[in-house]
Amino acid sequence: MKKIVFVLMTVCLLTATAYAQDTIKIGLMAPLTGSFASEGAEMKQVLELLNAELNAKGGLLGKKVELITDDDGSDARTAALAAQRLTTKGVVAVIGTYGSSVTEASQNIFNEAKIIQVANGSTAIRLTEKGLKYFFRTCPRDDEQGKVAVDAIVKTKAKKVAILHDNSTYAKGLADEVKPQLEKKGIKIVFFDALTPKQSDYTAVLTKMKGAGPDLVFFTGYYSEAGLLLKQAKQMNWKVPFLGGDATYNTDLVKLAGREAVTGFSFVMPPLPKYLPSKQAKSFLADFKKKYGNEPSSPYSVLAGDGFRVVAAAIAQTKTTDPDKLANYMKTQFKDKDALTGTISFNAKGDRVGDVYRYFKFDSKGEIVLQK
Amino acid sequence: MEEFFQQLTNGLAVGSIYALIALGYTMVYGVLKLINFAHGDLFTIGAYLGMTLLASFALHETIGPFIGLVVLALMVMGLVAILGAIVERTAYRPLRESPRLSAVVSALGASIFLQNAVMLIYGARFQVYPEDLIPETAIDLFGLYVPLVRILVLAASLVLMAALYTFIQKTRIGTAIRAAAIDQDAARLMGIDVTRVILLVFLIGPALGGAAGLMVGLQYGQINFTMGWTYGMKAFTAAILGGIGNIPGAMLGGLLLGVIEAMGSAYISIAWKDAIAFFVLILILIVRPTGLLGERVAEKV
Amino acid sequence: MKNKSMYIYGVIFAVLAVAPTFLNPYWVDVLNNVGLYAILGLSLNLIVGHAGLFNLGHAAFFAVGAYTAAILNTQFAIPVLWLLPVCALTAGLFAGIIARPIIHLRGDYLCIVTIGVGEILRIALTNDLFGITGGPNGIFGISRPTVFGYVIRRPHEFYYLIGAFLMVTIFLFHRLENSRFGRAVNYLREDETAAEGSGINTSHYKLAVFVLGAAWAGMAGDIFAAKMTIIAPESFNFWESVVMFAIVILGGSGSIPGVLLGAVLFVGLPEVFRDFADARMLIFGAAMVVMMIVRTEGILPQRPRTYALPEARNAGGAP
Numbered sequence: 001m002k003k004i005v006f007v008l009m010t011v012c013l014l015t016a017t018a019y020a021q022d023t024i025k026i027g028l029m030a031p032l033t034g035s036f037a038s039e040g041a042e043m044k045q046v047l048e049l050l051n052a053e054l055n056a057k058g059g060l061l062g063k064k065v066e067l068i069t070d071d072d073g074s075d076a077r078t079a080a081l082a083a084q085r086l087t088t089k090g091v092v093a094v095i096g097t098y099g100s101s102v103t104e105a106s107q108n109i110f111n112e113a114k115i116i117q118v119a120n121g122s123t124a125i126r127l128t129e130k131g132l133k134y135f136f137r138t139c140p141r142d143d144e145q146g147k148v149a150v151d152a153i154v155k156t157k158a159k160k161v162a163i164l165h166d167n168s169t170y171a172k173g174l175a176d177e178v179k180p181q182l183e184k185k186g187i188k189i190v191f192f193d194a195l196t197p198k199q200s201d202y203t204a205v206l207t208k209m210k211g212a213g214p215d216l217v218f219f220t221g222y223y224s225e226a227g228l229l230l231k232q233a234k235q236m237n238w239k240v241p242f243l244g245g246d247a248t249y250n251t252d253l254v255k256l257a258g259r260e261a262v263t264g265f266s267f268v269m270p271p272l273p274k275y276l277p278s279k280q281a282k283s284f285l286a287d288f289k290k291k292y293g294n295e296p297s298s299p300y301s302v303l304a305g306d307g308f309r310v311v312a313a314a315i316a317q318t319k320t321t322d323p324d325k326l327a328n329y330m331k332t333q334f335k336d337k338d339a340l341t342g343t344i345s346f347n348a349k350g351d352r353v354g355d356v357y358r359y360f361k362f363d364s365k366g367e368i369v370l371q372k
Numbered sequence: 373m374e375e376f377f378q379q380l381t382n383g384l385a386v387g388s389i390y391a392l393i394a395l396g397y398t399m400v401y402g403v404l405k406l407i408n409f410a411h412g413d414l415f416t417i418g419a420y421l422g423m424t425l426l427a428s429f430a431l432h433e434t435i436g437p438f439i440g441l442v443v444l445a446l447m448v449m450g451l452v453a454i455l456g457a458i459v460e461r462t463a464y465r466p467l468r469e470s471p472r473l474s475a476v477v478s479a480l481g482a483s484i485f486l487q488n489a490v491m492l493i494y495g496a497r498f499q500v501y502p503e504d505l506i507p508e509t510a511i512d513l514f515g516l517y518v519p520l521v522r523i524l525v526l527a528a529s530l531v532l533m534a535a536l537y538t539f540i541q542k543t544r545i546g547t548a549i550r551a552a553a554i555d556q557d558a559a560r561l562m563g564i565d566v567t568r569v570i571l572l573v574f575l576i577g578p579a580l581g582g583a584a585g586l587m588v589g590l591q592y593g594q595i596n597f598t599m600g601w602t603y604g605m606k607a608f609t610a611a612i613l614g615g616i617g618n619i620p621g622a623m624l625g626g627l628l629l630g631v632i633e634a635m636g637s638a639y640i641s642i643a644w645k646d647a648i649a650f651f652v653l654i655l656i657l658i659v660r661p662t663g664l665l666g667e668r669v670a671e672k673v
Numbered sequence: 674m675k676n677k678s679m680y681i682y683g684v685i686f687a688v689l690a691v692a693p694t695f696l697n698p699y700w701v702d703v704l705n706n707v708g709l710y711a712i713l714g715l716s717l718n719l720i721v722g723h724a725g726l727f728n729l730g731h732a733a734f735f736a737v738g739a740y741t742a743a744i745l746n747t748q749f750a751i752p753v754l755w756l757l758p759v760c761a762l763t764a765g766l767f768a769g770i771i772a773r774p775i776i777h778l779r780g781d782y783l784c785i786v787t788i789g790v791g792e793i794l795r796i797a798l799t800n801d802l803f804g805i806t807g808g809p810n811g812i813f814g815i816s817r818p819t820v821f822g823y824v825i826r827r828p829h830e831f832y833y834l835i836g837a838f839l840m841v842t843i844f845l846f847h848r849l850e851n852s853r854f855g856r857a858v859n860y861l862r863e864d865e866t867a868a869e870g871s872g873i874n875t876s877h878y879k880l881a882v883f884v885l886g887a888a889w890a891g892m893a894g895d896i897f898a899a900k901m902t903i904i905a906p907e908s909f910n911f912w913e914s915v916v917m918f919a920i921v922i923l924g925g926s927g928s929i930p931g932v933l934l935g936a937v938l939f940v941g942l943p944e945v946f947r948d949f950a951d952a953r954m955l956i957f958g959a960a961m962v963v964m965m966i967v968r969t970e971g972i973l974p975q976r977p978r979t980y981a982l983p984e985a986r987n988a989g990g991a992p
Binding site for chain 1: 697698699702703706799800808809810811813827828901902903905907908944947951953954
Binding site for chain 2: 721727774775777778779780781782784785786788789790792793796797799800911915918919922923926951952954955957958959960961962965966969970971
């Protein structure tokens with residue numbers, strides 16, 4: 001047994017060092033196993049598509065671009081190892097990852113190795129407050145989303161609001177962000193609690209929430225739980241409007257909750273390419289559909305695609321892979337009006353600038369409609 | 373008060389699923405003294421098979437919804453039972469004579485394998501059962517609003533449990549299972565083929581787990597490859613709560629655990645729900661070290 | 674025989690001592706994880722392997738240590754390495770309080786209670802107990818350890834810190850195995866009633882071994898916190914306890930070389946299988962079953978104690 005392990009280890013070491021330096025390498029760190037494996041799989045699909053297209057056009061700086069994917073397992077310890085592994089493969093930049101705490105475990109490793117990191121789903125505020133030089137993200141921060149959500153809630157004229165999160169870093173962060181802002185506007189929070197994710201029966205939660213008598217339920221968790229909540233609320237014959245954070249949306253939501261239950265459900269999120277006018281977004285959507293047979297189901301995989309496009313554009317513009325020059329360029333000069341999720345540029349912290357969030361609502365056909 | 377009864381029905385509905393899965397744990401434990409960690413994943417496979425069979429045969433459309441569902445349930449139970457036997461044959465039988473904890477690790481390995489196999493076959497995304505299989509009506513019980521599907525699931529699981537109980541208590545084979553659970557060597561001396569009893573247990577347990585998976589799919593609509601881990605842990609807790617190895621204990625433990633969770637959510641805190649359930653379990657074990665219905669086993673002398 | 678195995682261990686030790694010079698940072702960090710899990714495995718080995726107590730909640734004590742270090746370090750700026758004894762104390766104390774009422778439970782009932790304790794603790798940490806655990810975000814900004822003014826930051830620096838701690842652990846636990854305490858604990862694993870009949874206070878020994886194992890896991894938690902600089906409740910979930918448990922059983926319950934090898938396999942194999950991408954855990958699960966079937970007692974099981982017969986000793990040659 002020991003011998004086999006040893007042989008395997010040496011083989012891996014050899015293959016790791018055997019990569020020649022005639023390509024530009026871009027890494028993807030994504031949750032390919034574990035609870036967010038579906039998000040990770042789609043991130044990989046988006047990047048493979050974009051990379052193939054880039055190489056078909058001749059790659060970057062006259063070299064082919066090679067995509068190196070590694071699994072973070074949705075877990076901080078695995079992510080730290082994945083990050084170490086990517087640094088040894090000579091990548092210029094890394095796209096990813098999804099969970100905020102998972103990203104955080106990899107941040108310092110990439111920063112110390114001077115590798116540009118563009119996170120696509122990590123919205124926790126503190127990630128860009130550390131002054132890391134090479135860290136960027138294409139997704140907006142929780143406080144941005146909080147503002148949009150508060151506006152949306154105020155517009156519904158609800159007086160009593162129930163806030164439900166799922167005790168994940170992201171969902172709790174958003175709930176905590178929104179609660180004081182609503183109270184300041186004179187809206188009463190009649191319910192504030194966390195459900196346990198990954199279970200299938202939330203009737204006990206709904207029954208309790210119903211007892212508190214809210215005019216609106218704001219759920220900040222993920223789409224599978226959102227689907228169950230909507231479906232079970234309808235089965236209970238409880239007709240309260242639900243508003244969700246950006247993780248509640250996925251093209252699967254209509255299937256999960258049922259078309260009837262999803263009608264009237266509203267949420268805030270960065271727009272999918274489908275809702276953008278730009279030619280790039282349209283052609284990306286068509287190519288993705290052609291290659292994989294369906295539309296991208298989550299905005300986060302598309303945000304990963306934007307991260308890849310940003311890095312590729314920066315390398316092409318600066319004609320270098322020097323991390324300092326790239327980071328400097330991305331922070332000061334980069335601007336893409338036609339990215340897959342709208343306009344992209346970054347501030348000095350590496351945060352995406354501009355209002356990205358939109359407010360959507362499901363109509364009775366199960367289609368989402370942009371709200372003004 | 374109305375809210376209290378509503379929560380009680382919520383708890384019983386969840387608890388009946390826990391109970392069905394817990395039966396698989398408790399039966400295997402009874403004869404092998406092994407915690408079959410792969411049982412939760414057999415439950416998951418039941419849910420996925422149900423979905424595949426529904427999509428490929430659409431029995432409910434050809435032979436009517438009721439008979440269609442019964443036939444579907446039998447098919448799922450049969451297939452999962454066969455799979456259970458295969459797991460027993462490959463992962464547990466070679467470890468029959470070795471230290472008990474070795475078999476636990478083998479069970480954990482089998483669980484990881486099955487879970488990831490489901491992920492690779494069906495993909496990591498949530499899968500959805502077809503809608504409108506069971507009419508979305510609800511029944512008004514003295515002001516309580518209970519969806520029809522919940523009543524059907526509760527009834528079906530009670531029927532399965534009653535059937536199992538009669539089978540174990542009244543038939544010759546059931547007696548053999550009980551005998552093997554008490555003392556394998558003595559049972560062997562009485563002419564019972566213990567290997568076949570174990571195989572039988574690995575057919576019945578997974579069949580019930582598969583049925584539970586199908587019910588979860590029908591009732592909640594969405595299934596995921598990691599669901600066996602969550603449900604399995606709950607069901608194992610339920611089996612211990614009732615006294616592991618004891619069949620009525622698993623049923624009682626499952627229902628009770630569901631109710632404890634619902635009441636904990638309702639009157640204490642939703643976020644602490646699972647912690648409350650474990651806390652109650654620990655309290656019960658401190659008072660009754662072998663669970664509610666578990667027999668006090670005299671230490672060997 | 675004895676000499677030959679000493680020779681093998683010597684070679685392994687020598688290779689490991691210079692490993693960072695020829696391995697890249699990724700593989701050094703893999704070895705760091707192996708070392709950390711080896712320490713955790715050895716601490717759990719006392720409880721599961723030697724005393725035969727079915728503990729599937731060891732991550733709880735690991736968590737108590739890590740959180741103690743994180744809270745005291747971030748609030749009061751106490752250097753993390755000074756906190757090692759404090760972490761041992763809190764984790765040991767926690768284990769003592771928990772174990773006191775439940776230690777008499779039989780095998781599998783003890784198992785679910787330890788699972789329950791682990792889950793309750795994780796949920797409590799997630800719900801920001803007493804407002805000091807940081808909720809689901811956990812605690813970040815834990816400072817790096819310093820040794821004589823030298824800051825330990827990179828993987829190969831941690832390698833020697835973890836390596837040193839592991840060496841100390843192996844040495845002490847090896848001494849413990851062959852002590853009166855070790856023999857008493859093994860006796861109660863083999864036959865509790867007989868052990869009690871021979872005048873061994875079984876619940877006293879069980880409790881002592883439980884507290885000792887937990888305290889050691891607490892110290893591993895301190896190093897983990899210092900290495901990651903961020904800790905969150907999800908790092909201490911049930912799966913972590915399962916990994917520690919499997920390391921002990923798969924490697925060889927009760928045997929120090931076995932547990933070390935178990936840690937190598939359990940942390941190393943998923944890394945080796947990385948090239949299989951999303952199928953890596955499938956292969957890992959299958960490997961677990963196969964290894965268990967091939968070596969039912971674990972890969973390097975504990976060897977029964979042998980004592981030379983008086984005649985043999987007189988003759989001057991031990992077998």
